Amino acid sequence: MYLVSGATGNVGGEVVRALADRGLPVRALVRSAARWKPVEHVEAVEADLDELDTLDPWLGGVEAAFLLPGFPDMPGLYAKLREAGVKRVVQLSGSSTETGDETNAVTAMMMGTEAAARESGVPWTILRPSGFMSNALRWLPLLREGDLVRAPWGDIAVACIDPFDIAAVAVAALTGEGHEGAVHRISGPRAMLPAEQIAVLARVLDRPLRFEGLTPEETRAELEATMPPKYVAAFWNFYVEGALDESPVYPAVEEILGRPARTFEDWAEAHADDFR
Ligand SMILES: NC(=O)c1ccc[n+]([C@@H]2O[C@H](COP(=O)([O-])OP(=O)(O)OC[C@H]3O[C@@H](n4cnc5c(N)ncnc54)[C@H](OP(=O)(O)O)[C@@H]3O)[C@@H](O)[C@H]2O)c1
Known part of the structure; x- marks a missing residue:
């Protein structure tokens, strides 16, 4: 049996x-069955x-x-998994772990999570993805209002990754050999600015969409x-x-999947209905 957290979310979903498509038994953890x-x-x-x-x-x-x-x-969660005889965990993390800066609240959270995995005694694989393509869903409320998206971080290019690919790598590590103790740093196929993502969405949705970055004050x-002040400080520090x-x-x-990473175009086409 495979236990999946965050099952209502972008990656866990x-x-x-991906596990169910392979015919594998899945227990999906949800906080509310209504969702x-x-x-x-x-x-x-x-x-x-x-x-x-x-969880018991x-x-x-x-x-x-x-x-x-x-x-x-997280250490308590791993202790429960170890006591239950779980043989393998794939732990989602984030790329900022590599900065090693524990004064940044996001990085500290990811580093604490990774430490819990390493110290758990349960065989682990860690995934460190770049920012997700699904972060574009944060623009949905603006896109419902009109064609102009004014949002933060207009000059920040990210080699964003499709959660579909994060999941495919996770399933490879959950079901295959050779991933124990590995830290997989994973990204999408090219760095994109928010304006470039909006241009792709404009084509896919056939709408005259435009992007404008917010000023630092905005x-x-x-x-x-x-968000709470410690996360404001963390994202300010990052970007x-x-x-x-x-x-x-x-x-x-x-390398892991034997096929190229999916593009933002792939993601936008797969999720076009979410924007309609
Ligand atoms: N976005 C990025 O660019 C990025 C980059 C690197 C790493 N990450 C990490 O990746 C994680 C997953 O991202 P995502 O986009 O898949 O998130 P998401 O779509 O927001 O989903 C979050 C999931 O976590 C579940 N959850 C929240 N609190 C919970 C709790 N106390 N107990 C059990 N389940 C709980 C939610 O369940 P409910 O349905 O009950 O709310 C939901 O299924 C993020 O939380 C972040 O730490 C994100």
């Missing part, structure tokens, strides 16, 4: 589908990883697990309205102070 869209042959179970005891009923028979990062007690105001560069392209997706 793709992991569930779950059933997938054939997938068992959805309710648990909240902020409260680890809610669902650990029986679990061979391998896919974990999102950053739950409050960016800070938007961040402060949507204004330049601590994080996610523009490099890495070969790991193609």
Whole structure:
């Protein structure tokens, strides 16, 4: 049995589908069954990883697990998996871990997650993806209002990755050999600016979309309205102070999957209905 966290989300949802497509038994962890869209042959179970005891009923028979990062007690979560006899964990992380800067709240969260995996005694594989193509879904409210997207980070190019590819790599590591103790740094096939992503969406959706970056003052105001101060500081550090560069392209997706990484065009076409 494969246990998948974040099953209602961008990456976990793709992991569930990829495992189910292979005919493998999947237990999808959801906080509320009301948010779950059933997938054939997938068992959805309710648990909240902020409260680890809610996981206890669902650990029986679990061979391998896919974990999102950053739950409050990652060592405790790993201890439960180890006690339940789980033989393999694929741990999602983030690229900023490589900066090693624990004063950045996002990086500290990812580093703490990775340390929990390494120290758990459970065989692990860590995935460090660049920013996700699905981050474009954050523009949905603006795209419902009109054709102009005004958003932060207009000058930040990211070799963004399709969650479909993150999931495919995760499934390769969950089901195949040779990934134990590996840290896979994965990216999409090319660095793109937000304006380039919007140009792709404009073609796919057949709309005259335009992108305009927010000023630094507007960016800070938007961040402060949507996240706690420590994360405002973290993203400011990444993108204004330049601590994080996610523009490099890495070969790991193609090396692991034997096919090129999916493009933003692929992602936009697959998700066009989400924007309609
Ligand atoms: N976005 C990026 O560019 C990026 C880059 C690197 C790493 N990451 C990491 O990747 C993670 C996954 O991204 P995503 O886009 O797939 O996220 P997402 O679509 O926002 O999904 C998050 C998932 O986590 C679940 N969840 C949240 N709190 C939970 C809890 N206490 N217990 C159990 N499940 C809980 C949510 O379930 P509900 O349905 O119950 O809300 C949802 O299924 C992010 O959280 C981030 O740490 C993101």
